[in-house]
Amino acid sequence: MNILLVGSGGREHALAWKIAKSPLCRRLVVAPGNPGMAKLGEIRADVKADDAEALAVLAREIKADLVVVGPEMALEAGLADRLDSVGIPCFGPTARAARLETSKAFAKEFLERHDIPTAGYGVYETLKDAREALKVFRPPYVIKADGLAAGKGVAISPDRKDAEAEIERMLGGRFGSAGTRVVIEEFMEGEEGSLFALCDGRTARLFGGAQDHKRAFDGDMGPNTGGMGAYSPAPVFTPDLVEAVESRIVKPTMAGMAAEGNPYRGVLYVGLMATAEGPRVVEFNARFGDPECQVLMMRLKGDVVPLLLACARGDVSRVAEPEFHDGVVISVVMAAKGYPDSPLSGSVIRGVDQDFGPHVQVFHAGTTRRDDGSLVASGGRVLNVCARGADIAEARERAYAAVRKIDWPGGFYRSDIGWRALEPRDQDK
Numbered sequence: 001m002n003i004l005l006v007g008s009g010g011r012e013h014a015l016a017w018k019i020a021k022s023p024l025c026r027r028l029v030v031a032p033g034n035p036g037m038a039k040l041g042e043i044r045a046d047v048k049a050d051d052a053e054a055l056a057v058l059a060r061e062i063k064a065d066l067v068v069v070g071p072e073m074a075l076e077a078g079l080a081d082r083l084d085s086v087g088i089p090c091f092g093p094t095a096r097a098a099r100l101e102t103s104k105a106f107a108k109e110f111l112e113r114h115d116i117p118t119a120g121y122g123v124y125e126t127l128k129d130a131r132e133a134l135k136v137f138r139p140p141y142v143i144k145a146d147g148l149a150a151g152k153g154v155a156i157s158p159d160r161k162d163a164e165a166e167i168e169r170m171l172g173g174r175f176g177s178a179g180t181r182v183v184i185e186e187f188m189e190g191e192e193g194s195l196f197a198l199c200d201g202r203t204a205r206l207f208g209g210a211q212d213h214k215r216a217f218d219g220d221m222g223p224n225t226g227g228m229g230a231y232s233p234a235p236v237f238t239p240d241l242v243e244a245v246e247s248r249i250v251k252p253t254m255a256g257m258a259a260e261g262n263p264y265r266g267v268l269y270v271g272l273m274a275t276a277e278g279p280r281v282v283e284f285n286a287r288f289g290d291p292e293c294q295v296l297m298m299r300l301k302g303d304v305v306p307l308l309l310a311c312a313r314g315d316v317s318r319v320a321e322p323e324f325h326d327g328v329v330i331s332v333v334m335a336a337k338g339y340p341d342s343p344l345s346g347s348v349i350r351g352v353d354q355d356f357g358p359h360v361q362v363f364h365a366g367t368t369r370r371d372d373g374s375l376v377a378s379g380g381r382v383l384n385v386c387a388r389g390a391d392i393a394e395a396r397e398r399a400y401a402a403v404r405k406i407d408w409p410g411g412f413y414r415s416d417i418g419w420r421a422l423e424p425r426d427q428d429k
Contacts, residue, residue, distance in 0.1 A: 001305070002027045004059050005041070006079065007049050007070025008034045010333075010365030010384040011290035014297040015070060015304075016040045017361065022305040029062050031055060035375060036364030052077040059088050066091065066309050069266070072148055075286050076102045080265075089312035092266040093286050097257060100264070101286040104183045105146050111281055114256040116249055118281040119273075120186040130167045133184055134160055142185040145170050147178030152340050154224055156187070190275035191420070192282060193236045194292050197250045197270065198307055200316045201263035204250050207307075207322055208299065209237040210292040211420065216340060218416045225340045226381060229417030231330040231392060232295040236274050236420075245272060245279045253284075265311050294363055294384050295329040330395040330418050331386040332403055334411045336366070339380035347410025349375045352383065356402045360387045377410055392421040 001024050005016055013036045019025055020040040028041030032048055047054045050073040059067050067083055069075055069092030078095040092098075099106040105123040112118075119142070124130035134141060141163040145153030153175050157163035170179040193211050197204040211234035216222035249270055257264040269285035269292075288296070297304070301323040310316045336343035352362055352375055363386065366379020385403050389395030396418050403413060 001025055001065040002062050003029070003305070004055070004062060004064040004067045005030045005070065006055060006067065006074050008032045009071065009290055009379075010363040010381065011288055011293040012070040013037050013363040013365070014294040014361075014384075014386075015068060015288070017363070018297040018300065018304045019068070022303045024303065024305045027062065029058070029064075031058055034364045035367050035369040036362070049074050050077050052079040052082050055079055056082040056086065056088075059083060060086065064088055066305070066312060068092070068308055070287060072098070072101055072285065072287055076148060089309065090265075091308040091312045093264050094262065097262040097264045098286040100253075100257075100268075100284040102148055103146055104144050104283070105181055107284050108183060108185075110256065114252050116252050116256075116281060117278065119188050122184050123181055124184065125171075125181050127168060127171050130171070130182055130184065131164055134163055137184055137186060139163070140187045142187050143167055143170065144183045144185065145175045145179040146181040146183060147175070149175040149178045150226055152224055152226060153178060156224075188273040188275055188280055188282070190273040190280075191236045192271065192273055193234050194289050195237065195242065195245050195270045195272060196288065196292070196296065197246075197268045198311050198316055198322075199254060199264050199266060199268050200311050200314045201265045202254065202258060202314070203316060204254050204268065205316045205321065206242065206246060206250070207267065208232060208296050208324060209234055209242070210289070210295055211236060212289065212292055213414060213417055216335075216414075218414050223340055225335075227289070227291050228333045228335065228414045229331055230289070230291045230295050231328060231395065231418040231421060232292070232299055233324075233328065234421065241274055241279060245270060249279060249281060265314065267311070290365075291331040291333055291381075291384050294331045294386050298329045298361060298386055298388055299324040301325055325388065327388055327390045328392045328395045328421070329386060329388045330392065330399045331384050332399045332413055332417050333365070333381050334383040334385060334403065334406065334408065334413045335381050336377045336379065337410055337412055343377075343380040344410055345376075345378055347377045347408065349377060349382070349411070350407040351405055354405065356405065357398070359389065359398050360385070360402045362386070362402065362406075377408075382411060392418050
């Protein structure tokens with residue numbers, strides 16, 4: 001098979017790493033790719049992830065048998081729609097189905113229509129209406145930009161003054177067109193997690209769970225980010241919780257999308273809160289999470305390509321249930337200083353290409369290779385250091401040992417990834 005993978009981050013590097021292992025993969029082309037993927041396939045840096053037309057042309061050029069979409073901007077641009085029109089299977093939903101992620105207002109209204117558990121909410125387009133709505137909600141206030149904001153369009157404000165300032169920043173253009181509307185939600189008490197399902201438009205097959213760390217600094221402090229690390233499996237996903245998510249959230253979502261004429265294909269990321277009343281949806285993503293994808297790909301046994309292709313072709317029932325390795329995988333994000341607001345670009349990174357041992361993989365997330373061969377930071381989240389262990393303690397030890405071997409004064413990382421899995425389960429009681 002000829003496979004086109006779209007994207008350039010750590011998620012896509014992990015997908016490329018797993019796809020390249022498949023005996024079904026004859027040729028792998030990545031657009032636009034990154035330096036870490038250069039040994040796995042052909043890099044087409046001239047084709048950008050949000051240029052649906054150029055990507056469709058590239059897919060036809062290489063005679064792609066499958067296109068795997070990593071980032072959300074390609075879905076919003078309608079890449080799956082364009083590929084469907086020329087008969088190329090695409091792992092990823094259409095632009096209308098992807099609105100579960102690309103519009104938080106659409107997602108909340110969809111959940112309400114289909115009686116799927118989530119937080120109470122309101123959608124507002126003016127500063128006046130949003131300020132007035134704060135009288136209805138209780139602090140802390142959850143405020144979200146409606147559109148795509150690279151995982152940073154969410155604020156949790158402790159009081160009304162801070163909430164008004166966040167609303168003003170969002171509606172004032174902080175996230176561009178993504179912030180023309182804001183969603184205000186009730187705050188949910190509980191523990192967050194991310195559960196994934198492989199979807200073929202009619203049915204869904206669960207694909208494991210993970211827990212990520214959104215705040216920039218240790219102790220869940222600092223600004224919200226796209227994710228500073230993750231681990232899988234996560235203790236929050238008890239068998240009862242997984243069963244409840246499947247029956248109350250995943251199945252009704254698949255049925256609802258199909259009934260509304262927008263059948264969902266690809267991977268559905270269910271960001272959820274495990275509350276005392278059961279699981280409730282925090283958000284949907286229309287693609288693998290980042291950095292959750294990295295830990296899932298390292299845990300997955302066997303070949304990922306048949307699973308991706310089954311979703312794209314519309315029948316996941318024909319492939320075997322995904323199996324995962326025993327133990328735990330952890331991912332530690334190394335980010336550029338200043339992230340998420342003003343990440344420092346251009347700092348030199350040394351030691352990434354060394355052999356870290358059989359249990360460790362380093363995925364590039366925001367790097368560039370200079371003409372002299374040196375590796376430099378070119379994004380906010382720059383490297384994902386992932387390690388497998390028999391348990392969370394061993395996985396953490398291996399991951400942080402690898403992190404310490406990387407020479408990068410221009411970066412930083414959290415030192416407490418996976419802390420919840422090390423604490424007693426009654427820690428929040």
